[in-house]
Amino acid sequence: MTSVPPNSNPTSKPPIVLSAPSGTGKSTLLTRLFAAHPQTFGFSISHTTRQPRSGETPGVDYHFVSPETFESLIAQGAFIEHTRFSGNYYGTSIEAVRAVAEKGRVCVLDIEMEGVKQVKRTDLGAKYVFLKPPSLEELRARLEGRGTETEESLGRRLERARVELGFAEVPGVHDKIIVNDDLDRAYEELEGYILGVIS
Numbered sequence: 001m002t003s004v005p006p007n008s009n010p011t012s013k014p015p016i017v018l019s020a021p022s023g024t025g026k027s028t029l030l031t032r033l034f035a036a037h038p039q040t041f042g043f044s045i046s047h048t049t050r051q052p053r054s055g056e057t058p059g060v061d062y063h064f065v066s067p068e069t070f071e072s073l074i075a076q077g078a079f080i081e082h083t084r085f086s087g088n089y090y091g092t093s094i095e096a097v098r099a100v101a102e103k104g105r106v107c108v109l110d111i112e113m114e115g116v117k118q119v120k121r122t123d124l125g126a127k128y129v130f131l132k133p134p135s136l137e138e139l140r141a142r143l144e145g146r147g148t149e150t151e152e153s154l155g156r157r158l159e160r161a162r163v164e165l166g167f168a169e170v171p172g173v174h175d176k177i178i179v180n181d182d183l184d185r186a187y188e189e190l191e192g193y194i195l196g197v198i199s
């Protein structure tokens with residue numbers, strides 16, 4: 001078998017890694033981006049050890065695998081990130097991200113700092129965008145306004161945000177840093193950057 005070098009498909013587009021402290025506005029901006037460009041982006045298909053639910057198609061909704069297979073994939077370093085939730089494993093494989101690019105779609109990964117570090121260890125050639133809150137005070141206000149947090153989980157998220165903002169200051173970690181101050185302005189900057197790197 002001939003080995004194929006990574007990213008050998010000339011039409012493949014770099015995956016976009018979008019990270020931000022929780023509550024900065026990633027979901028808001030991504031929902032808008034996907035709605036504006038429905039044919040451009042694609043989602044990677046995750047692996048899971050949970051049972052398929054009715055209506056779910058293997059290889060479309062998820063790659064359904066046994067715990068043994070999942071653990072062997074972990075050992076092979078196949079995952080960009082994985083987690084255990086409610087007794088089941090879930091993970092995003094490097095291969096799943098590459099498969100999106102090979103279909104000519106742009107894979108957008110909405111991940112947190114540890115995931116960013118892991119993607120950086122792969123040869124996916126991703127572009128890294130960091131979305132920054134205007135300030136920690138404003139981030140607190142957005143999280144409170146969303147109405148999803150208790151005082152305790154709010155405190156944890158803000159503490160975590162401090163660490164993530166510190167990591168984002170390290171030169172060379174991100175290709176683009178966008179401050180989500182005014183939503184329309186931040187959206188235009190994000191859209192302009194992404195369309196620029198994938199064209």
Ligand SMILES: Nc1ncnc2c1ncn2[C@@H]1O[C@H](COP(=O)(O)OP(=O)(O)OP(=O)(O)O)[C@@H](O)[C@H]1O
Pocket residue numbers: 020021022023024025026027028029142143145146180181182183184186
């Ligand atoms: N530029 C903005 N100005 C004011 N409010 C904003 C702005 N962007 C987002 N918001 C609001 O901030 C809140 C958090 O946004 P969102 O849920 O998109 O964050 P997130 O980064 O995806 O968070 P998580 O990672 O926790 O899912 C939402 O209520 C959203 O409407």
